[in-house]
Amino acid sequence: MEALNYNKGQENWLVEERVFDERFTGKCESIFVQGNGYLGLRNALEEQYLSSTRGLFITGTFNKASAEEVTELPNAPDITNTELTINGERFCMKDGNTKEYSRVLDLRTGETVRSLIWTGKDGAEVKLEFHRFVSAHNVHLIGNCMEITPLNGDIEIHVSSGIDGQVTNGGAQHFVETAKRVFEDRYLAFAAETTESHVLVSLHTTHRVTPVPEKVRTSNDRRRVHSEFDLTVKAGQTARIEKISTVFSSRDLEYADLSAEEAKRHPEEDGFALLKQAEGKGYDGLFAESCRAWGEFWDSQDIRIDSEDGFDQLAIRFALYHLEIMTRKGDGRVGIAAKGLSGEGYKGHSFWDTETFIFPYFQMARPETAKTLLEYRYNGLYGARLKASENGFEGAMYPWESAWISDGEVTPWLLGVDIHTGKPSYCLTGKIEIHITADIIYALWQYYIATGDEAFMERCGYEMILDTARFWNSRLEWIEENGRYEIRDVIGPDEYKEHVDNNAYTNYLVQYNMKLASNIISHLQGEKPELYRKLSKLCDLQVLKRELDDKLPQLYLPQPDPDTGIIPQFDGYFDLKTLDLTKYKTAPVVGTIFQDYSNEDVQSYQVAKQADVVELLYQLEDLVSPEVKRENYFYYEARTLHDSSLSKAIHSVTACDLGLEQEAYDMFQKAAATDLGPEMRSSDAGIHSANMGGIWQDVVMGFGGMRISRGKLRINPHLPKAWKHLCYSVYWQGSKVTVSINCEKICLTNAGKPFAAIVNGKDVMLQQGENEFPMV
């Protein structure tokens, strides 16, 4: 970790970059991304570098760049790029001399501060500070502030700053400019519309400059509008240039009730009105509002780890920060993207990453937002039904990749033509990685157990369970020679294996989904006849139940091998060749195996990209005995490259369950290093959203021992040796429970009514207030 440092000086709230290296600008652009779930702003520096990838992503503004491509989240017009000229020389850290460089992301406030002393060719020494935040108080607001202090003589500076719509996603353009304006010589406005989906985005910006420049010139060219001004700054004095910006789109939650055309009438007016209102507060005032919102967030969400290595504390806060800014609150029309709002990777699409890796955090710590995430999937039933019907099935088959609610499957089918063979190369996940449908239902049911949110179940949840069960009912294949139902030709969680039959993870989760539906039909028929009648519009529920009940006992569920106890990942897994993976498991970069083996080769070996059977044994924790689980863990971990960021944290949690403390802690630190580690290229296309949820699961569900077991909250902690104390909070049935663990005792503070729980394996009642238990 040469250039990137974390700072323990302030209770592990800061991530700091101490060396600027143009080769690696992508790293901090991504991991220092700022946002609020509505928008995400990559932390590209004000001055331009060839390696910069600026990015501003507004949730839900999906567009197709061309008919041949799938929809993606467009890179919106930029307001960060600012050209600063000092004594006629353009400021650039590649020129002149830069010292005392530091760029810090303060997780507590969401602000980034870059400071440095720069000496230009003419010897002028200037202290520069750049501040930036995206408001947590008003999601449409962005603040920038630049302070310039000449140290050894007066300087002349020139600033050019505005709104730049010359943006693309990796070279593909999504917008047509629709308006650019200057109002009252100081408010810049720029609006553009996406080419295919016709979403209007509107940006406004204004500058507050001290000392006030004599003249501000505003000008525009293609897709750009900007202000320019000159200042003389005396030695020792500080020029301050604040830039306040607003961002709106016609897909904003505020306009959700309007038609697409009507919605387009509002962003420009609202953006301008907000800008004028915000201007008076200035950077400091707006930042103070945002700080208060962040303060409330941390007051309720902070997890404290008292560890020998402060990195652990920083890592969980870093994960919480990103979980917060990647997630739009209260808008059930948008999901969480695989890269959050931090980069162009995965096109802003949502995968099972949301439900399986990120959702547990929201379910336990922020159930209101968890509900919104499930509403996104409820709204997505439209696309899921479309996909089922397109594939010849019934019910709802969730898209592997989701974008806007009405899009349906958006996995790019044609990945492109193999440039060597000219043969088209296809992405199979959208067709055969089907487990996501059951994953969503698994998450939904966990949510219901944890919250008891019957209203949501009645409005959305039961329908989701029934219609997905209809899909599975139509998807199961009767295999006459085996006399059983099977699920053939799928991709399981391990994506290094395509076209497999009876992936254990998939089959067990499908069973879970189908069983749930069968039970719910009985339940609704008895308890909620009106809802039952309403849901009968889907199909004859009695026929469905009969078919489910008929098929469930005959659904093939791969069993542990009688000799070894190992559950085959899929049919024929044990017949695959083995390979010495040492080289690839220790390689610093993922995917190293493809330097030596082709995709076809990799299919034929016992080598996994990520947790698959291990994921199954984590999610369905009572499926096998601890001994069998242990055997499976070691067997499969040895064969897993962790080339997916969805792997290490899950292995760590499972290692916790198995009492493998050192293994668990090592895996945790590796998982935490995915974005926050020394590999400077790994985050270029954006942060790893799922892993942020994985880190939370690891801390709370692994070391913190929190799980839902037999319908109850269970706390079986496994503190690593290095940790003196761990404190987190979860909600159970609406009650906040604060869990404080050290090596001697577990203290559970229940802010609500008493409820039955399991602590250290024993059934207990958690009374209101503090409940103390000894560590075992």
Next chain:
Amino acid sequence: MEALNYNKGQENWLVEERVFDERFTGKCESIFVQGNGYLGLRNALEEQYLSSTRGLFITGTFNKASAEEVTELPNAPDITNTELTINGERFCMKDGNTKEYSRVLDLRTGETVRSLIWTGKDGAEVKLEFHRFVSAHNVHLIGNCMEITPLNGDIEIHVSSGIDGQVTNGGAQHFVETAKRVFEDRYLAFAAETTESHVLVSLHTTHRVTPVPEKVRTSNDRRRVHSEFDLTVKAGQTARIEKISTVFSSRDLEYADLSAEEAKRHPEEDGFALLKQAEGKGYDGLFAESCRAWGEFWDSQDIRIDSEDGFDQLAIRFALYHLEIMTRKGDGRVGIAAKGLSGEGYKGHSFWDTETFIFPYFQMARPETAKTLLEYRYNGLYGARLKASENGFEGAMYPWESAWISDGEVTPWLLGVDIHTGKPSYCLTGKIEIHITADIIYALWQYYIATGDEAFMERCGYEMILDTARFWNSRLEWIEENGRYEIRDVIGPDEYKEHVDNNAYTNYLVQYNMKLASNIISHLQGEKPELYRKLSKLCDLQVLKRELDDKLPQLYLPQPDPDTGIIPQFDGYFDLKTLDLTKYKTAPVVGTIFQDYSNEDVQSYQVAKQADVVELLYQLEDLVSPEVKRENYFYYEARTLHDSSLSKAIHSVTACDLGLEQEAYDMFQKAAATDLGPEMRSSDAGIHSANMGGIWQDVVMGFGGMRISRGKLRINPHLPKAWKHLCYSVYWQGSKVTVSINCEKICLTNAGKPFAAIVNGKDVMLQQGENEFPMV
């Protein structure tokens, strides 16, 4: 002229940049543009700089970036950008130390050579040479070559080079990627299609590397395909990386007979076939072919000036070089763009610049190409008729701006919304700068006189004359109170005056056009009855003739003021206020007046952008007496800012005619400095095509005294004092005439039959072979 230098060492064939300054990369990108009329390649450097504007323009591939914009010539995928890494450090002249820098455009061969010695951070000193040419032999070929010689130790280099389709015109994207391939691990292919016009462009490239790299990796991302390889280069040895590329489009002349859809099937195959064939010849072989073609060009086209100041010789060669590369030969579907193929300025459109400023060169020196240029206007009759009819007129009203032959008027009507007032800002030239229609006919008739090309006249020319006269016939307005026909609400050549009535230039040229048509109707009726019948499809020619003959004597032609002799530029010109223009006439940058005056202000003063009455008196040289012309010259020159590049050369020629030798020479040198001078920003958007023709007119028609007078070739030279000798060639009725002038004599070598001419004001017969006359 700090950074840019011209070199007199090699008979004034070289333009050299001696200092690299990132602020001014646009200058040499434009003025060092390479091409062949089919394509133009800006001389952007191999390594990327923030200020770089790469550009590859393929004639005729026009496209509209959006429905709101006019068609423009798209920037095609790039093959120049090459990333070179030396000992792990990316080569960039902003880093490390650069010495002995030189970039030279050799006008004789069309090759650019950049050489320098670069020292990286680790102290490795490396000599680098970059060669580039665009083939004059096969218009589809581009050659690049990079030579790397470590001077003080072995080095490791890494090269990444390919085809980059992530290109835009000022941020607006014109292409959708349609294919990218690698064949045989070494041929890269990229194809893309324009979004609206569906023109396919196909590029192929391959690398020839010495020493042969161990492994070449090919990879691709969005809109890009490239090769990467590593080399170890021993101290003192030279690594050589040749890159041969081919460029085709579905609008190429080769496919002119095919439908648009059929044409799209060929470029990829043809591009690949040519690449394979070209590869074997290598850079040197292909360059040798191109050199031979350039040699033939210079053998026939060079103009020699023996002057005290070598700059004059360089300037005319520079103009000839650009006239050659901006003009597509043999393809009557494409015109000459206002910036040639050297930049995005003026969107690749053709203006009156072609006929009035560039055409005389082709007419006199390359009549075959002049014919092609007229064919472009003949093919443009479709659009001209469309425009006339859209504006409520008859006949053919030529577009002020032309692109593809079927486009009609492509002047952007809505320039955009005034960013301050929100009011739309319109470009009036496409509506009311109507003189271009007569300008085209003027050029056509001059061509006919000079060549006697009756076949072209019968096929195209007569129809153009008649149908434009029909337009004028419908455009003239009868003004009852004045008892005459007038032409109101126009823009004349001076674009600082809008909505003027009876612009002298316009009215006289219209008279010329109408008179010609009237005479031609009689001529055709008598001499070419079949053609007469054919052309009668336009209208009843007798009625047309009657109307023309009726209106011509009543057409108002502004006359010299009886007191001053000054012809009013338009009605009421003398009532305008005067202004002291000293500040603006001496300003280094054009348009400086707008720093102090608004567009509306400028309308109200006697201040002109460019030659207007002076242009008239140049084109119709016998309109007034020399004395009156002289008065008008001084009167208007004092009021002209020369803010258009169409102004100085014409003033210089007129000064020659008036015997104002020093004035003419000063104006010539200023005209020559438009692109080749010290103003480092003036060429950013491309070179000034019209001025290249202006420089030729100045040398040949001004100082060289060549003119068409009373249907004859006239040579009345006016050598500036600084010139000892001038030698140029023109064609007269198919005969090449070489004109050699010194202070004592004029030697005219007639390669063809004897013909009557005027030399130094006297009627003479030019016999075959040498004809000598004393200078007067």
